[in-house]
Each structure stands twice: as structure tokens, then as C-alpha cells.
Amino acid sequence: xxxxxxxxxxxxxxxxxxxxxxxxxxxxxxxxxxxxxxxxxxxxxxxxxxxxxxxxxxxxxxxxxxxxxxxxxxxxxxxxxxxxxxxxxxxxxxxxxxxxxxxxxxxxxxxxxxxxxxxxx
Amino acid sequence: xxxxxxxxxxxxxxxxxxxxxxxxxxxxxxxxxxxxxxxxxxxxxxxxxxxxxxxxxxxxxxxxxxxxxxxxxxxxxxxxxxxxxxxxxxxxxxxxxxxxxxxxxxxxxxxxxxxxxxxxxxxxxxxxxxxxxxxxxxxxxxxxxxxxxxxxxxxxxxxxxxxxxxxxxxxxxxxxxxxxxxxxxxxxxxxxxxxxxxxxxxxxxxxxxxxxxxxxxxxxxxxxxxxxxxxxxxxxxxxxxxxxxxxxxxxxxxxxxxxxxxxxxxxxxxxxxxxxxxxxxxxxxxxxxxxxxxxxxxxxxxxxxxxxxxxxxxxxxxxxxxxxxxxxxxxx
Numbered sequence: 001x002x003x004x005x006x007x008x009x010x011x012x013x014x015x016x017x018x019x020x021x022x023x024x025x026x027x028x029x030x031x032x033x034x035x036x037x038x039x040x041x042x043x044x045x046x047x048x049x050x051x052x053x054x055x056x057x058x059x060x061x062x063x064x065x066x067x068x069x070x071x072x073x074x075x076x077x078x079x080x081x082x083x084x085x086x087x088x089x090x091x092x093x094x095x096x097x098x099x100x101x102x103x104x105x106x107x108x109x110x111x112x113x114x115x116x117x118x119x120x121x
Numbered sequence: 122x123x124x125x126x127x128x129x130x131x132x133x134x135x136x137x138x139x140x141x142x143x144x145x146x147x148x149x150x151x152x153x154x155x156x157x158x159x160x161x162x163x164x165x166x167x168x169x170x171x172x173x174x175x176x177x178x179x180x181x182x183x184x185x186x187x188x189x190x191x192x193x194x195x196x197x198x199x200x201x202x203x204x205x206x207x208x209x210x211x212x213x214x215x216x217x218x219x220x221x222x223x224x225x226x227x228x229x230x231x232x233x234x235x236x237x238x239x240x241x242x243x244x245x246x247x248x249x250x251x252x253x254x255x256x257x258x259x260x261x262x263x264x265x266x267x268x269x270x271x272x273x274x275x276x277x278x279x280x281x282x283x284x285x286x287x288x289x290x291x292x293x294x295x296x297x298x299x300x301x302x303x304x305x306x307x308x309x310x311x312x313x314x315x316x317x318x319x320x321x322x323x324x325x326x327x328x329x330x331x332x333x334x335x336x337x338x339x340x341x342x343x344x345x346x347x348x349x350x351x352x353x354x355x356x357x358x359x360x361x362x363x364x365x366x367x368x369x370x371x372x373x374x375x376x377x378x379x380x381x382x383x384x385x386x387x388x389x390x391x392x393x394x395x396x397x398x399x400x401x402x403x404x405x406x407x408x409x410x411x412x413x414x415x416x417x418x419x420x421x422x423x424x425x426x427x428x429x430x431x432x433x434x435x436x437x438x439x440x441x442x443x444x445x446x447x448x449x450x451x452x453x
Binding site: 032033034035036038039043049051053054055056058059061062063064079087117 | 310311313314315317318321331335338339342343346387397399400401402403404405406408409412
């Protein structure tokens, strides 16, 4: 699914430089704890989160996340946007809540890119 | 799942199987590969001039022009017909082929290829949208055009993937390694992850594939955040990169871990609420590191400090190129 379609589905606005509309997204992952993201997310996902600090962008860079969505209308910190511009990871803001965003995207056919975990080591 | 998006996926999956050369014959235009510097004849010239022209220019035919209009083509076969009856003084107009098949300059190369195959010919005059002759295209031009395009592709790829991977080949020793060191400050959340980003970038430039870079990046990021969150004075990250192995170490001077086995368990965390508000302290760090690397060694003594060593072994085919993602498969 292209970012242009995601923007339409979740009433999203792009907070970073450039036009990410043509970027293809393989699926989604929703989490607020960055270790959870790092543990479960597969590459080329869109990360839906309520956390807006620069660590989200760092996490996204490490986990090969294609784009970040801040839910509940949260505005990212300026340093978060700066870092995202630097790393070339688009940030999208949506007024919708986490459950609504996940639901809408999943219903529209965007699959989950969260791995199920076997917690025993 | 809506059906239109599924069918688009199917088309894209099929498109993935088309080779770059096949793609190029659709992408390249006739005007991009044709020969522009063309030898033309006029209908009143004698066939002996045709003979000289074909011999001198090593070509097998030429278009015939009258008042800037393309009126015919003379080929080697036409010349042979004239030679057989010893009629080289006859004008070009007598022997030229007037039934002309042309290619459009704006058409994709594949259209010209279809015409070559269908009519069993090897050369086509190229006309613009007004029917004016602008060039000639042969099968050789098509081959050369594709080779040039592939060469450009290759150069673009080389530039894009400018890498320092030749480092290990250029410097001769019995065992070469590159060591990167980073000082990590306690509570430095703003710069947290900076070292890990630089390490991941370095690995990609050194020729590690995406999957290896991702596994190292995630592991070292967790370790870096642990130094920021849990230590008394911060710590040091040391990464040693060798062609066959990546060794990452995070070392600090305290406070040390009381129960290492408990700390390794998924979900166990000693992080404060303040840290959790920043998105950390899920208790997944060591669990996640262990999952990403081939070998994890954790040594700690309360009051003295912690030493975490992570090793990722590289298969010969992994040290260069891209083998694609197989998330989690390599965790041991």
C-alpha cells in the first residue's frame, strides 16, 4: 500500500521534508515501547506510535521502518523531525487514536508486520 | 482485502520476474538508440554510387530522399539485382524499394524489434511525428543501446553503493579488523542511539548486507540504551569488524546486575516510570539482543560493572551483497 493511500485512510499529514506519497509500505506495527518495536517489527513497515521523541526515529532506523505515524494528533518534537529528515524517514501525524488507525489500515488490507514471539530463550 | 489491490500485487509480482533487458526494450525509445548520422541517397544517383557507399561505410542499405521526403530504401539485395543485369548506371529510383516500413522515433524499442521479426529485416528508417526521416535503427543499434543503458545502471549502482568494503582487500595482513569506539553518557536520551546509527551505517558501507546490519543495529541499540538508562556513569561501546565476524561490546563500571538470569527474561525490567514514559524499559532489551546475535555473553558483578559481548558470524556470501531479509532466522 502506498503512503498516499495511507494518508487518505487515516486523515494524515506529513510532518517531514519531501513527498513520501509513492513509498510502498508492506504492513504495519503499533507500539509505544521501543524495545517491543525492535523485538517484533519486520522491515519496511509503517510504525504507529504515541511516542514522539527522537528515539522513535532511532528505533525506526535500526529496524528498517519505512515511515512513522504519530497517533492521537501528537505533534513531534522539532528534534524528532530534524532527525527524521536526516535519516530520510517520513513522519505522518493523524488526529485518530491508535485503535482507530490500526483498525482502518488493517480493514483496508494493510497486513500486520508484527512477529509473534516465542518468549522462552 | 480488496481485490483491486490484490491484482495489482499480482501484476507487480509478475513484473518482478521480467529481466532488466526485457524491461529496457519497453523503457528505451527508438530515438535513444538509433543512428542519427545517416547516409542518404537521391533517386537520380546511379547504382554505382550505391555500391561505393555501401562498401565505404560498411552498411547494408540506405534511405532515399527526395525534397526532404523519404521515398524509398536501397538495400544490398537491390544492388545485387542491378549487378546481376550489369545495370550499375541505372538511377537509384529504378531499383529502390518504395514499400517502406518505418519506425517511429517516439516508440519504445520493442516496437522496432517486432517489426524486425515480423518482416525479417534488420534495418528501419526512423521518422518523427511528421514523417520526416530522423535516423536509422538496426538490431545492432538496439543491442548497443541496451548495453549502454545497462552500463549506466551499473555505474549508478556503483555510486549508490559506494562502499568501503575494499578496505579489507586493500590492506594485507594475517588478520585485519576495524575497531569503532563510542563513549556513551548516562541519561543522554537526546543523543541515545546515535552511536548505533553510526555503527549500522558503517556496517552497510563496509559491505554488510541489510539483514546483518539490521541485526547488529538492533542489538547495539538495545545495549546503548541500557548504558544510558541503567549505568551510574555511562559506558563504552566497542565494535570490532572483521570480514568473517562482528564483535560488539558494551562495558560499564556499575552498578552491575544482581540476577543475570532474571535480567535476561523477556518482560523483566528495573526501569523507572520516567524511563518508561520515554518508551523504554519494556524489559525486552537483553532478550532481544540474544535473539539478534549469534553469541551473547553477559558478565556482571554488583558494584563493579557489566560487560556484554555480542558476536555475529558472517557467512562468506553475507559479507558482501544483499541476500534479503529472513527476520529472526539466524537467532541462536
